[in-house]
Each structure stands twice: as structure tokens, then as C-alpha cells.
Amino acid sequence: MDDPLVREQLVRQQAATLDRRAAAGRGLRQVAVFSVFVVVLGFLYSGYKIFGQAIDDAQTDWPALGSVLPRTDDLNMPPILDILGEFTVTPGGTDQILGRQLFDEAMFTLREATVGFLAGIVVGLAIAIALARSRRLERGLFPYVIASQTIPLIAIAPLVIVWGRKNLDFVPWEWQDWMSVSIIATFLTFFPVAVNGLRGLQSPKPENLELMESYAAGWGQTLRRLRFPAAIPYLFTAAKIAATASVVGAIVGEISAGVGGGLGRRVFLEAQRYTTGPERLYAAVIASAVLGIFVFLVITAAEKFTLGRQGREALS
């Protein structure tokens, strides 16, 4: 074909292939950078611990120096290898290694977080659609959506647990405390979805909205075929925030409401018996961090897959 536009296309396709390869390379590099970062963090920790012995001595000799810097003894900063080793130790009074226990607890917390995350998507999206539908609703309600996040989560968590036990007995299944923790997580997750979702629903350009109008498409059709698909990259950005927030919400919910079985409860207990096993607290905190990173990576992968199939890129 002697069409100059089609000839140009060949060049573009080659460029696109190179782009894709470069993107794959970037992904690998990110993993490498992250691994190096973790290792460097470990060395910094250990290095400070060795170097800090001198500071400790100085603080003992001159109490006036105070204790601004963290103490480096094994109680305050257990050696890294001890912390890692602790995962394979079977704590007294139990019959499983700590790593296995933490994994089970992480799954318990993950369930709370996942339910809270999904509920947050549904609630947040519903709010975003309602606000996108009506200017007046947006102006009237949006400040309250923002204000909702000024309520301290820790303060309402026990309330939600009590409220769930007393008032949610009408559901067709038996209400359990972990479900209340999911509600607490929802409180954190709906917000980014509502805010970003609204931005996304309002993101179509005027000419695209005019196009839909020229087809005599109603609001519902415009939502389904234009606004919602246009909002998907925004929703993924929100989902990444919401996913990590759902883990935070679940852990904080467990701690402040005293719900057992998950990582939040574990962190709380290990903090209480810190002096008899500081490594266990560190291990529990690491497990919590890994869970947060895990859900973030899951959403990021889903984002890459979904947007990639549509020939789009993630919002940066």
C-alpha cells in the first residue's frame, strides 16, 4: 500500500515494541532496586547497632547526653539474624513455628482487609457516581466526604465493634467481630475511591461528552461507555492506596478493638511481652509490612494487566 499514513504506521509499531521491551526492563529493575533497598536497610540497621555501642557507652559515661538516639542493646535492637531466625522458632506453649503462626494471622487480617477493600470500592464508587451525577450533590456532600476522614479511626473502632455485636444481628449469617474490623477498614478505603473515582468520572474531555450527546446518549449510557471506562486508571490509583489502607485499617481495628486472630492482635500482644522476646515483635511488624506490600503488588499487577489489555498506561 502506498499510503503514507500506513507506511508511517510501520515505524510506530516498531517504536511500540521497543517501548514494551523497555517497560519490561523497568519492571525488573524496580524489583532489583527494591531488593537492594531492603538489603541496604538491613546493613544500616546492623551497622548502626555496631557503631551505636560507642554511643551507648558515651551515654552511660555522660548521662547529660541523654538518650536521644535509640539504644542499641539486643533488647532495643535485636540482631537481624535473630529476628529472621525467630520465624522458624516454635514459641513456648504452641505447637507451630512462629512463621507459620504469623502466616495464618496474616491470612486472617488479609480476609478482614479484603472485605473492607471490596466494600470500600463499592461504597466509594457509589458516592463518586452520585456526586458526578449532580453538581448540587457534589457541592453539598463532598465536604462531608472529606470531613469523614478527620474522625480518628482508633476512636471509632471500639464503637464499631460494640455496634456490630448489638445491631447487626439481622444479617442472614452470624455476625462476627472480624466483619466489624472490615467495616473499620472500609472507613479508610472508600475515601480514595470516592475522591479519585469522582475525578476519573469527570475526566472525559468536552469533545467526548459532546460526541455522546450528538448520539443522543443518555446519562446512564454516557456513564457506562465513557465516564466509567475513562475513570478506570484513576480507580486503580485509588485501589492501590485503598489496598494498603485496608491493611492499616484492619490492623488498627484489631488493636484498638481487641479482636483476636490477626496480625494486629499479634503486634499488640508482642508489644506487651516485649522484654521476653523483642524478636517476635519485630517479626510481627515485618509480617505486617510484607502483607501491606503484597496487597499493593497484587493491585499493581491487576492494573498493569487491565490497562495493558486496553492499550493504556497507568496514571503516574
Next chain:
Amino acid sequence: MTTHAVRIESVSKIFNPGRPNEVQALVDIDLDISPGEFVTLIGPSGCGKSTLLRLIASLIDPTGGTIHVNGKSAEQARLDQDYGMAFQRAGLFDWRTVARNIELPLELMGWKKSERERRSKEMLELVKLGEFGDHHPAELSGGMQQRIAIARSLSFSPSLLLMDEPFGALDEMTREHMQDEVLRLWSETGTTVVFVTHSIPEAVYLSTRVVVMSPRPGRIATTIDVDLGGRNDDTRAETPFFEKVTEVRAALRAVEAA
């Protein structure tokens, strides 16, 4: 009496009436367009040519006067999907493949999937991009995207095609290429075309009639009939073309001087 494709009678448009930022965009517009005509609206910026096109499309409502499309009110024509529209920016949905972009209006009209797919294939052949149905718009050049947008606007065989500076963002070579494409589609489909541009050669090359508009407030200064016959690569280098270009330019000069 044959029905006019477009009938505009003493139409005026005021934006923000009664407010400090009130703008008299159009006054006393009378224009009849017959089926099969290719009419270009040309004029300096602020002359209201795009506004006039949007009035025909019933995307905005006139302050005074009436507009009929195919013998019915402009709004009814919009609801009946009597026209297709192409904008300066292609405005393709980047999450849809090229084929599914073309199928968008058909989906909205409730066409069956198999018919939609058959139709989008036909349209892709028509704009000579048959092999690009599965591509995403971001992979295509601006000129190709604009061709897809035109295919989309023609997919449901509207009797009227409204084009708002569709080639404004393209380079000169691509632009001339696209002009031939549009002329070919126009003669193959028999669609009436209303085309907004600010390029004099483009207006002359494409139209059967050039409507010259003047600004502040927008009104029709004069209309110039054009008959270049079958266009080809030499048309733009021949005397009749230059004469018409000169005539339109003179009309625009007069408008600016006034």
C-alpha cells in the same frame, strides 16, 4: 418541494444573556443546504462558525430563530441520529480498539454484535485502514486517528455529516491527503456535508459552496458557489482553483476591513 438537508431561518445566538459576559455570537443567520451539498463555513476566529455547526447539531440551542434538519427540528434530528459529527480532535476512546471505536454509535443504537462487526470492517475498508481494527488509537498517527473518527461518524450512514475543523491539527501533506479521502467518501456515500474550516484552499478544494462569515457579531457575509468538477492532484495547481481562492480571500478581506 424537496426537503432541505438543513434549513436555518433568522437564527441568533447570545451566550450568557443578561450577564456582564454576554456575547452576541450570531445574528440573522439564514442558510439553506440541499441534500448532497458540500458546504464549508469559513471566517476569522470569533465569527461563530463552530457555534453555527453546534446549533445545527443541537448541542446548543439558538436564542432566536429556527433550525430544521431533514425537515424536523434540530433536536429531533439529533435524537433520531440523523447526523454524524467529527471534531478537530479525533476524540477516540483510547481504551477501545479502533474497530470498537467505530462501533460505538452502533452499540448505542442497539445494533447486534455481528452486524456491528461487519459494519466496522466495511468502514475500515472505506477509510483504507482495514488491517488496523485491533489496534488501539494511541498506536496510530494523528491522521489515521482522524480517519477513524470520520469512519465512526459515517458508520451508521447518517444523511448529514458535520465536521468541525477536522484537519486543523494535521500537517499540510496529511491534510491534503485527508481532503481527498473526504471527497471520495462524500461522492461514495452521497452524504450532505457541513464543514467548518479556517483554511481558504481547503474550503475551495472541498466545497460546492463556501459560506463566508464575519465576526462580532457573527453573520453570513457572502456565499460563493464552487464547481471544480472532479478533483485530482493537479486541481490545486490550476487556474479555476486559484480564481476561487482569490475570490474567497477577497471576501474575507472585505469582512476583516468592515
